[in-house]
Amino acid sequence: MKLLSEVEPEVKVSVKRIDGGLEVKGNLEELGISEGTELTVVATEPVHVHAGPISLRVAGKETVVARGWADKVYVERGGATVPLLRLEAGEKGTVGTIEGGKVFEDFFALLGIEKGKEIEFLRHLPDDxxxxxxxxxxxxxxxxxxxxxxxxxxxxxxxxxxxxxxxxxxxxxxxxxxxxxxxxxxxxxxxxxxxxxxxxxTPAPSPKRGTYVLAKLGEQLVTIGRGLAEKVWVE
Structure with a gap:
């Protein structure tokens, strides 16, 4: 077994064990990852920092979206479909796909985020x-x-x-x-x-610039912060 954070790109692995208790397991479950999940590592990239919740503007109103939920949203920008988390501060996109079926579409609608609507990425929030x-x-x-x-x-x-x-x-x-x-x-x-x-x-600022793991679960791309990836044992 090895840690998910150590897996090379293009390698398919199965999750065998998750350390760190219920909160860690809950955060990973939000991303669709639990013991037995099969996934393929796509890339390990430096964080700048796409971790923690994010702030968006939709129809003139600010809204906060949890990191695990933000992973489910894809936007259309410049003729391409990209994960919401790939946007930088001030960039805009049109909501294209919301993964997780009608249940999640309804959750996002309560925050004003719906297919066809323009959203603006404002910033990553500190982990307050x-x-x-x-x-x-x-x-x-x-x-x-x-x-x-x-x-x-x-x-x-x-x-x-x-x-x-x-x-x-x-x-x-x-x-x-x-x-x-x-x-x-x-x-x-x-x-x-x-x-x-x-x-x-507000937590003390961390001087460490980590990396995040980009992985594919079936057809879905998820972004896993280094801290979480270091709690996941795979083979």
Whole structure:
């Protein structure tokens, strides 16, 4: 067995083991990777850094998209279809394909992202931790996870990422399937409850410029950050 981060391009491998606990497995499952998955490494490329959640502008409105979800979107730009994550800050494209079937198309529609719409890539977001308060107890989650929580604030539906410090809102929608809703429920996060953004915690900047692994699962291209690729054992 070897680590996925060490596999040469054009080599087909099968995932045998994933280290690092439930969170790592959950992040990889969002990309379609679990034990038993077969994939082909296409390339290992330097990160600049296409990791973490991203910020987009759609129809004049900013929206945050989790990294695992962004991998499912392909856009048309200059006559070619490219993965959304290949766009640079300020570049625009028209949404062409959303992988994952109607379920994911519906999830993205709630964020304003639909086939045929123009989107502008704004930036990669720092991997901040949002400290939120529900029922007098604090919970923490990353920007990507928080982006799946819609809340009513000032007469509008917004992602909780856009709450200011100490601002309150009412959770209006959880964008995701049953397992995500169950995960949120265990944290006390359910639709209709009041939620407050206590603060955002920014991690210390990492001096390491890593690499990411571009791999093919069937016909789907996925981008796996080095940190995750170093938790995946394959043969």
């Amino acid at each position: 931790t949002l400290v939120l308060k529900i029922d007098d107890h604090e919970i923490s989650m990353g920007e990507g996870q928080a982006s799946k929580l819609m809340a009513e604030h000032g007469g509008k539906n917004i992602q909780v990422n856009y709450l200011g410090e100490n601002e309150k809102a009412k959770i209006s929608k959880i964008i995701g399937g049953t397992s995500l809703k169950e995960k949120f429920e265990q944290m006390g996060v359910v639709e209709g409850k009041e939620i407050t953004l206590v603060r955002k915690e």
